[in-house]
Amino acid sequence: MPGAAIAMTVNMRNREAENDRHSGQPEVEAEPKEAPSCCGKTSANSPVFKCVNKVMDILNHMAFQTILYMAFVGVFQLLTSTMRIREEFYLDKHVMDRIIENHFDSSHNTFESIRRTADVYEWGNNVLWPGLLGDMGPCNSFVGSINVPKECVDEVWPDGDASFHLVDATPYDVSELVERMDLMDWTEGIIIRQSRAAPTKCDNTPTLGVCYPELLQGEGNQAAYGHNWTNPTQPPLHPYTFLTTDDLGSNPDGQISASIPSMRPYDTSGYVAVVIPFFSDTYLEPEEGPAANVTDYRLTYVNTTNGKQAKYYCVRLSPNGLHVKQLCDAGTGGNGTGRLLGTVRSAIEEMWNDLKRGHYIDAKTRVMTITLQLRANHVGVRYRMTMMLEFTALGAILPSYDVETRIIERSLERNMAIYADVALGMVIFFCFIELVELLKTAFDNKPTYMPWSYLSDMWNLMDWANFVLFYLVWWRVQTVYQAIDESPEFVPCSSYLCSAVGYFDDWKVMTRFRSCKVYLSLCVCIQLFKVLKFLSQLxxxxxxxxxxxxxxxxxxxxxxxxxxxxxxxxxxxxxxxxxxxxxxxxxxxxxxxxxxxxxxxxxxxxxxxxxxxxxxxxxxxxxxxxxxxxxxxxxxxxxxxxxxxxxxxxxxxxxxxxxxxxxxxxxxxxxxxPFWKNEYGVVSYFGNGMKSAISKSVGHFSASKTGDEAESSTEEALPSASSKPNVETANVDLASLMNEVRALREEMAASRGLGAAAGKGVTAAADAKPIGGGLGLVSPEPLPPPAVDKGSGTTPAAGSEVQRTSTSYLV
Known part of the structure; x- marks a missing residue:
């Protein structure tokens, strides 16, 4: 019995120890026990220490960290979804097709193939303004001419005759223009700005005239200039005047060129022209003069938040940032009602060509930027594109453009702050775990601990890089909300151009949102790379x-x-x-x-x-x-x-x-x-589990089916109560079975070299004792136990064929 065997083993060990002591062998000195602490327990066995170890074991457990990290990844994906939606690309394609990639002449030149000053104005007449104003036209070849009056309307339905269906086409009314403006809303205006080279003395290079070198940041020309095309001998009535960065409310850090051959930074101060289309609920009479003397359009204009109804289509223009012209389309009714007459577009085209006639671009021009602030109101996307034309000192033109986007849907703006705060809490928690693990590792291996062993693990470096980047993301999200709170929607304007002219440059929000997306993109990239660590562990x-x-x-x-x-x-x-x-x-x-x-x-x-x-x-x-x-x-x-x-x-x-x-x-x-038994890890674990479950289910089903069949066969084999058992037939069958057993045992014994002794344990059926309650059945004497293999000292396995055969026949 197992208990007796264990007791015997203990007694033998005690006797061996006693013999060792009597044989004169020195007794091994027992190790001194650790002195109890003042509380009666060692520090390692204290409840606090045990609790900390258990908590650390849970926190460091692979399953717990995997689940927690997947939640971490999910929160970051939600945060990413508040900063990026696919509709941003749709708006970008809309702008690219109509402004950047559209051809402005028969040679299929586009914005990026502008090579001379004349191309700039041609591109504006045939691509820029048609793309923003009705996406049709121009309806005549004398765009913006002061000698040939315009007698057609470009903002029309494409339901007319002739080329591009402009002849006898149906003009839009105000409600239809409002619908079109919601697709690409540019009512915040467009600003055209240029910087100019200051005259200097080129000591190392002789020139025919005054030297105007390449423009460096902070060294531009600030003198007023212009050309009076009505009276060339007189100075212009409204010269192009230099405005500082504070006057314009623009980025003080400057604008970097997106052209690969240049990549130069330029000042955002300079000489500006502004175009602001808007809808008004009140008809505004035409006005022109200094900005302070022209009615402020913001008193009556309609935007997406003030709830006013658009009744009139108007525009506010300024060729130099100081002189302002404002008017509304009078319509066929004469007071802004009826079908529109195209007055707004004609005024914009006239101002653009006045820039041409006033020599806005000349030999001193070094960079000209056109900034569009657009919105897609249907999907809540804000779009800012800066198109830049760099005029080198040698006369070459380098076109480039830069695009920034931002989500302005209110629900996504709220969710961005929520997900950023949730992610911040998770990052702080992960930082705490990393620090505790670092300190615990240092404490456990204090004599041999080396800090670079922790830093040498690339996954640890990726973790801390991810944490640092997210802190930058969270900080940038807060600065984005701060910049939104500083917009004119919430606080008064702080720059001249915003307060007097009405143009607000939204560069601060867009720049901070762009840097926030840069940090988030790096953070998400590193975070998803970290998934490879957990995947390789699983x-x-x-x-x-x-x-x-x-x-x-x-x-x-x-x-x-x-x-x-x-x-x-x-x-x-x-x-x-x-x-x-x-x-x-x-x-x-x-x-x-x-x-x-x-x-x-x-x-x-x-x-x-x-x-x-x-x-x-x-x-x-x-x-x-x-x-x-x-x-x-x-x-x-x-x-x-x-x-x-x-x-x-x-x-x-x-x-x-x-x-x-x-x-x-x-x-x-x-x-x-390794944690797993093979390199397939959790896949093998679940596969084996499923295989075992399927095997058990099949085995259980087979066993139940076999039991049912055996029960049915037993019922068929048993004699009925009315029938009389045939004793003689049963005895004959049993005797034949016993003969088969004897023959089989003799054969197996012969194979083991034991001869005919294997059959001695079987008696004849006639000498057997009767069993079965008088049925005349015989019970043979029990077979002897299986022979012992003297070479190995073991008996045949319980599952061997001989044992199974004997058992099946004797039961």
Whole structure:
């Protein structure tokens, strides 16, 4: 019995210990017990310490951290959904198709192909203003002319005749223009601004006249200028006047060019012209004069929040920021009623061409920016586009544009603050866990603890980078709300252009929202990369990529230094050779970017040939491709291949095919004991669980089915109460079965070398004792126990065929 065996074992051990003491062997001194603390308990066994350990075990448990991190990822996805919606792209495509990519002449020139001053005004007449005003026209070729009066209307339904259905077309009324304006609302206005070069003395270069070099930030011209086209000998009545950044309420940090060959910062002060279309609930008589003497349109204008009804279509214009012209479309009724006459569009086109006639762009102009502040009211998207035309000192024009978007839907604005605060709480919690884990690790390994062992783990660095980036996101969200609270909707205007003219530059909100999205994009990227860590812990098979990079990190670092040096060498060479004639190599930075693009096949060898007098530049470029692609990239892949081999070797130690891993081998390679039995991890665990559940269900179903069949067969085999049992037949059947058993035992005994002794335990059926309550059945004597294998000292297994056969026949 098990209890007796245990007692016997204890007694034997006691006797052995007694014999050891009598044999004269020295007794091993017992280790001293730890002295109890003042409270009667050791610090390690104190309730507080145990509670802290249990809490830390829960917090550090893989399942808990995985669930919590998935919730963390979900909150960030919700926060992202408040800053990005797909409708932003729809509005951008609407603007690109009508303003940037639309052709302004028969040569299919667009904004990005503007090459001279005349193209600027042509683009405005045929693309900019038609795209904003009805998306039709111009209806005549003398746009904005003071000599040829305009006798047609451009803002019409496309239901007329002739080209583009403009002849005898139906003009829009105010309600129809309101519907169109909701699609692309630009009632906040457009500002046109330019900066000019100041005259200076070019000491190193002789010139024919006054020297006007490239414009540097803070060194622009501030003198008034202009041309009086009605009386050229007289100064202009309304000269273009310089306004400071404070006057304009613009970004004091300046505007950076989006053109790759330039990328220069420019001041946001300068000479401005403003166009503000609006709807009014009161008809405003035409006025013109200084801004302070013209009725403030904001007293009667209609916007999306004041609840007023749009009855009249009006515009407020200023060619220099000081002189203002304001009027409304009188309509066919003469007082703003009926079908519109196109007065607003005609006034805008006239002012644009007055800029042309007043020589707004001349040889001193260095940069001209056109800023559009648009809204899509149906979907709650705000859109700010800055189109920039840089006029170099050599006469070349560099067009570029920059786009910023922001969600203005009220519910998303509220949710952005809520999700940001929830995410902040989770980040603080994760920071606390990381700090506690760091301190606990330092406390447990105090003599040998090295801080860089924590920092050497790339996942820890990614965690802290993610936390820092989110703090920047949360801070930027607060500054966005602060900038919204400083808008004229809530506080009075602080700049001259806003208070006097009525144009407010929303640069502060848009700039802060853009930087917030930059931080959030980096934060979400790192956060989703961290999912790979949990995925590799749940399914070790998925950790191949991260493990290979970890194994190859040091080699990749030093190889990267070599690769960058080689790239710099080739970029410097091509910068010298191709920089003067190709935009992609104009400077060292663009040249380096172009070479990186060439690694992925994005290069134009034909352009190099077209700009070269021979094959030298092409051969130099092909030499770079050979070194970078066939040598450097091959070495890069070889390093990754070596890392993968090392990872595979470690996996063979961690997940051997012949059983659990050996601790000695794990310790030798510096590997941790794996949590899972194989590299498929949780997939294998759930797969085995499902397989076991299915097997049990099938086994239970089969057992119940077999039991039912056996019961039915037993009922069929038993004699009925009315029938008389055939004793002789039963005895004959039993005797035949016993003969078969005897023959089988003899055969098995012969195979074991025991001869015929195996059959001695079976008696004849005639000598057997009767059983069965007088039915005449016989009961054979019990068979002897299975023979013992003298070589091994064991009996045959309980599940062997002999045992099963004997049992089945004797029961």
């Amino acid at each position: 399914v070790p098979k998925t950790g191949l990529a991260t493990n290979v990079l970890r194994k190859s990190a040091l080699d990749l670092l030093f190889f990267g230094v070599t690769f960058i040096v080689s790239m710099l060498a080739f970029s410097m060479m091509l910068f010298v050779q191709l920089g003067p004639i190709m935009e992609d190599y104009i400077d060292q930075g663009p040249a380096l970017i172009s070479l990186f693009r060439a690694l992925f096949g994005d290069f134009d060898i034909d352009e190099i040939m077209d700009n070269s007098s021979g094959y030298l530049n092409a051969l130099l470029f092909l030499g770079y491709l050979f070194v970078a692609v066939f040598i450097m990239l091959s070495l890069f892949l070889a390093i990754l291949a070596e890392g993968q081999i090392a990872v595979r070797d470690d996996d063979m130690v961690r997940f051997p095919a012949d059983g659990p891993p050996k601790p000695s081998e794990l310790q030798e390679k510096g590997l941790e004991t």
